[in-house]
Amino acid sequence: MITSTVFYFGFVIFEIMYRIGQGIDFHQLAEGRELWLGGVKIPHTKGAVGHSDADVLLHAICDAMLGALCLGDIGKHFPDTDPAYKGIDSKVLLRRTYNLVREKGFWLVNIDSTLLLQAPKIAPYVPEMQSTIANLLHVSLDDVSIKATTTEHLSFIGREEGVVATANILLQKY
Numbered sequence: 001m002i003t004s005t006v007f008y009f010g011f012v013i014f015e016i017m018y019r020i021g022q023g024i025d026f027h028q029l030a031e032g033r034e035l036w037l038g039g040v041k042i043p044h045t046k047g048a049v050g051h052s053d054a055d056v057l058l059h060a061i062c063d064a065m066l067g068a069l070c071l072g073d074i075g076k077h078f079p080d081t082d083p084a085y086k087g088i089d090s091k092v093l094l095r096r097t098y099n100l101v102r103e104k105g106f107w108l109v110n111i112d113s114t115l116l117l118q119a120p121k122i123a124p125y126v127p128e129m130q131s132t133i134a135n136l137l138h139v140s141l142d143d144v145s146i147k148a149t150t151t152e153h154l155s156f157i158g159r160e161e162g163v164v165a166t167a168n169i170l171l172q173k174y
Helices: 056-068 090-103 123-137
Strands: 006-009 012-015 018-031 035-037 040-042 046-048 106-116 144-149 162-173
Touching (some): 018 056, 035 046, 035 162, 040 123, 056 090, 056 106, 056 123, 056 162, 090 106, 090 123, 123 144
Parallel strands (some): 106 144
Antiparallel strands (some): 006 012, 018 046, 018 162, 035 040
16 A cells, blocks of 8 residues: 655654656557557557557556556556457556556646657647547646657657657646
């Protein structure tokens, strides 16, 4: 059971009410696969390869929430060795992860995330991704930041061999 950390300084007690988490996920890109990012199917010639639908953004957000509460990572809770998760919609994983967060007495304050991929351009899909994530986590659109960048054709990302997502989140005890 997770409890807030309490510090004693003389006669004053400070209870930690916030937890910060950081997550990152990588997936290979391949032709003939669907590309799911932020719970949204993005039209593209390549898609991410993975045991689930390989939505790197939702996976990074899951890892950030789990990390903030020292609950391990997404692989611990949803192992790729378990056939129950084969092809699973990552929105299901995000909801289940957030249920763990709520069970520990926390709620999400905000998310700041970045997608790293050379193509396709993500800007047209960001509002739908924000809406999908906000609805799943019961937060405002203003609480879900999604940015995207290329690597200027450098590395496996620039060669369109893979996609990466990072996420930072803030949780508050209720």
